[in-house]
Amino acid sequence: MQSLYVEGTSIMHRLPARSKLLVLAILGVILFTTRNIPLLSLGVLITGAVYFSLGLPFGQAIARLKPVLLTILVVALFSLAFNPWHGAVEALLRLTALMLFAAAVTATTTIGEFIDEITLLARPLERAGLVAANDVGLAVGLVVRFVPEILGRYQAIKEAHAARGIKLRPVTVLAPLIILTLRDADNIAAAIDARGVRRHVS
Amino acid sequence: MEIRFEGAAVTYGAREALSPLTLTLTENRIGVIGLNGSGKTTFARLINGLTKPTAGRVIVNGRDTADSHSALPEVGFIFQQPQNQIILPIVRDDIAFGLKGRGFSKAEIEAKVEAALGRFDAAHLAARRAHELSGGELQIAALCAVLVTGPDILILDEPTNQLDLKNRALVQKIIEGLPENAIVISHDLELVAHFGRVLLFHEGRLAADAPAAEAIARYREIAA
Amino acid sequence: MEIRFEGAAVTYGAREALSPLTLTLTENRIGVIGLNGSGKTTFARLINGLTKPTAGRVIVNGRDTADSHSALPEVGFIFQQPQNQIILPIVRDDIAFGLKGRGFSKAEIEAKVEAALGRFDAAHLAARRAHELSGGELQIAALCAVLVTGPDILILDEPTNQLDLKNRALVQKIIEGLPENAIVISHDLELVAHFGRVLLFHEGRLAADAPAAEAIARYREIAA
């Protein structure tokens, strides 16, 4: 997941994270309130132009979109089966445009920037006494940081099965995976407290 | 620095991880050794307030650790498993993370991060992904992240774990060069062999408090 | 045992983790040393077939490791992080797990588990939770789980990591007493200091293949 960021100097890279997230949100609203096919097509063209000008090698740029594109296609096909044709085209264009811009934002924004923005967005919630804004940012950072760690651990557990000639089964993978993760959580929590990351909170 | 243990003890349920301990630490370098489970990490966690004593008091630079809800800012801690200590994926972001919300401007934070990396000639690590670092590089990243917040006392829990001879030597050199006060916990006895004061723990009790040679000799007896 | 490397090499993308290697291993004890990232673990994984060579062949007791889809049953492997190797939460269950589906009766499995623990005087560990064990106890549990399946060759990747002097001595004694063939990878040079044959890796190449004293001396030069 963290590999989604690509270093670069495009306009998108230089824009502040806040503007990008704001545009993404507005785009989401516009796309879902219009049923105008030419307008939606224009949306796909513009977002496509943005995405493919980030400096990513073309093959890699396409490869990133593949899984999402497939899902979108299926949604469109479904829509085609049960609705009039223009509904399917709308869905296809709408989701494609949104996907392209979201991909452009994630490719040009570092986790650090994301966290800063999330923390800021959560400030009103903090004032309402609901959550500590810094915690929201911290939680997001932790997830992004530990997804690869968990996948690596899955790999290690898989190998442990192979080395002992044991067949992989969901439970014999998940149980040690969760136990090891819980144990790490204790250590990580101590490390966070020791670095004073939440000092101002408690 | 002045760390005072006044009859401080830690019990988990019925098990006494650390028996009541009274001592004062003022030396710039202090070693801590002992068998697995003898109470070394528990002792260290008392100093930065991560663990509160279940009896007695621990006073660091005049402040009772029990008075603060969280860990003390003047004590930095490098954990036994530094990979768990790196919170953000990119080294630079992780080092900056400890400075967030302390009223520094973005430029100040950047300058501090650069200075921290600069101390160890490690500017090239700034943009690296933490999980791709080698063991030695990981130790350095963890050190920077802790030192950047300006602690007075540094605690290192087994800093040479899994390191090869070369990285071990590097970490040893770094420890020797630190101007900060340092408390070093290690099974790697060479690391503390030159320290004027080494504490030996055994079954939760202080079994020796002496210059390195003497404490290590006593440790070898216990382990035999 | 007979392990033959015939020009075996491993590349990950463009990076050569192990350069083509040709050698034959028949000795009962073999040590493997080298800097972090020099290719030690890669070498070991080739022997039990967890990693397949990207060029050349590895022949273990007459069988090409590439012919088998999974790891070889005659090679037991204790991983660098033994906690990753424990699959079931309770020690006894975990040891028994490797015997399931091999046509043993329940009573036979129980007897084998008991015998495995008995070899190390570790019957008291049977009912313990794996994640609560100390480092030394964990190594023993991992060893039992591997030995119970009766491997011919045992590979230990840094078995004394994080251990105190006492547990270290215990693991060393256990290794010395094993009737099985053993290949020991370690940064803890004393562990292999008595071996007749020690392989030194450097940047993916075999830099020495000699009696311990010679290989260790060469390693110290490289690390200096």
Place this chain on the structure above:
Amino acid sequence: MMSTRDLVLSALFAAIIVALGILPPITLGFIPVPITAQSLGVMMAGVVLGARRGAIAVLIVLVLVAIGLPVLSGGRGGLAAFAAPTTGFLIGWLFAASVTGYVAERLVRAEQSGLVQTVGFFLASAIGGIIVLYAFGIAYLVVAAGVGLQQAFVGSMAFVPGDVIKAFVAALAGRAVMVGYPLLPARA
């Protein structure tokens, strides 16, 4: 205020849910909602962490989706996920984890036999991760996505076999964690 340990536990479980998204979604022709392994993670969050921390784990995943990170199966993410036919299920995850956790906290105790614990976890997962979750998912399909009630209901039945298996896996995993790392007594 949440303890750091609880915050980290929730975040790491959110990471497990995200990691389960590596398994590709299976899309059926007759309902615009994919079969995904991630709802197994939702059940396990409730079973292992309990109601509060489990729900927070899911909440963190939803925040990640909202800021556009590709954390849903097949690499999907973004605000669009909250305006899709699947949205009801997505929001339902929150209540699924919470109810699963709540029921597990009531039914399962440390001193019970393994079988009783496993059955308790299974029931918890089925009530939270199937009954409650489908109620949200189907209601949204009908009200917001304009799918007919009968079609939405019948279509959703296609998930049942898979979800019963998931509840069973979650129960076994929950029981194994209870044995190997008893966390439930320490519920916050």
